[in-house]
Amino acid sequence: MEAAPKPFHARLVLGVATLFLSAFFLILPALSARAAVAIQEVKSDKGVTAWLVEDYTVPIVAVRFAFDGGSTQDPPGKEGLANLMTGLFDEGAGDLDSDAFQTSLDDAGAEMSFNETRDAVYGSMRMLAERKDKAFDLLRLAVQHPRFDKAPIDRIRAQIVAGIVSGERDPDTVAARKWAEAIYGGHPYSRSGQGTKESVASLTAEDLHALHKALFARGGLHVAVVGAIDAATLKRKLDEVFGDLPAEPALQAVPDAELKLGQRLEVNYDRPQTSLQLAWPGVPRDAPEFYAAALMNEILGGGTFTSRLFKEVRDKRGLAYSISSGLMNSEHSSSLVIGTATRSDRAAETLAVIRDVVKGMAGQGPTEEELAAAKAYTVGAYAINNLDSSASIASTLVELQIEGLGIDYMQRRAGYIDAVTLDEVKAVARKLLSVDPAVMVVGPPLPDGSKG
Missing domain, CATH: 3.30.830.10 (Metalloenzyme, LuxS/M16 peptidase-like)
Structure with a gap:
């Protein structure tokens, strides 16, 4: 973070x-x-x-x-x-x-x-x-x-x-x-x-x-x-x-980070709402499976009202006002993170539901219908999310340079997304989400034996 x-x-x-x-x-x-x-x-x-x-x-x-x-x-x-x-x-x-x-x-x-x-x-x-x-x-x-x-x-x-x-x-x-x-x-x-x-x-x-x-x-x-x-x-x-700046920076080398997953961190506070955060491995921006991972994340909980996590946690059970997942990419680390907040007396239940939804995605992957909808949204939302002002356009162009995606990336992007197959999304879901995640609970202690 x-x-x-x-x-x-x-x-x-x-x-x-x-x-x-x-x-x-x-x-x-x-x-x-x-x-x-x-x-x-x-x-x-x-x-x-x-x-x-x-x-x-x-x-x-x-x-x-x-x-x-x-x-x-x-x-x-x-x-x-x-x-x-x-x-x-x-x-x-x-x-x-x-x-x-x-x-x-x-x-x-x-x-x-x-x-x-x-x-x-x-x-x-x-x-x-x-x-x-x-x-x-x-x-x-x-x-x-x-x-x-x-x-x-x-x-x-x-x-x-x-x-x-x-x-x-x-x-x-x-x-x-x-x-x-x-x-x-x-x-x-x-x-x-x-x-x-x-x-x-x-x-x-x-x-x-x-x-x-x-x-x-x-x-x-x-x-x-x-x-x-x-x-x-x-x-x-x-x-x-x-033009008069030095030719090259004098940067200290920074190694790639090895995420310490498979742990549970409790930050105990006596308050009525508990925050939950879970982290799995991610996919580097230049990895061949990046677009498959991005589409899988969109289906899982990428911020839309139709995601699996939103349906199961909010719509069906009313456990949280919002819940989302995201691919978090830095130069030296990648992760997939889910975050939400819920009533403290229902935190253990919410955490269990999240784990079940993730388990289902890891085991069966998405459906053809879910993948088609995620592709349409991911292609269509790009301009709204990244090109909605002169400042955001300039910011987007700088990020494309940093990521080495090329000046014609916007023209190529839809093709990369459309080319992703259902099998590729299932494979990346299985690869990432079968790992035991790191879990953080911020609020009152969870009951012993809760699913976290």
């Missing part, structure tokens, strides 16, 4: 917020209809590559990018370093201190934000096309010359520590930390991206500059741009923003 969300430091643009909102929604239909067939690859003179979707419906440009290496690159004892760093990129860069930088963002009609995951550091910017020169120059300063001044460091650090302290009193936050430690053992994925009170207190400006230098490089950079900008202009801007 990911660490708890970090503070979000995007700045709303004074005087243009209404324009941004109206532009945001006006751009959706045109982009969603043609993004899959209008992606250009733009390569700058210094070798920076971006995927571009041109659209001049409204004068907005959305930029999304990612650098390989996220919180897994935090040095031991310095957990939370990447998280702190991403909170500081709009807190001063180049010759501009925090106040001056944020005023310049407002003057440029731009929004900027950064965040980290386990495996990458992400950045985003939205800007008015007519002020793009100023906006891109500010992005250049943030990417290449962050200041990491003491006052902003102390302020953002205090916000993060306050979040950590608050999380120590939250059962679900405590459970997420214990779950990660139990599932991943000593792997970097077991560490909190926020860090600890002690580790965050130890972070210095020198630590931040060192991590920035190690991660921010042209190698391992993924960029997508959507909106009112042409390829020739973007080519120049790519070199301005990213």
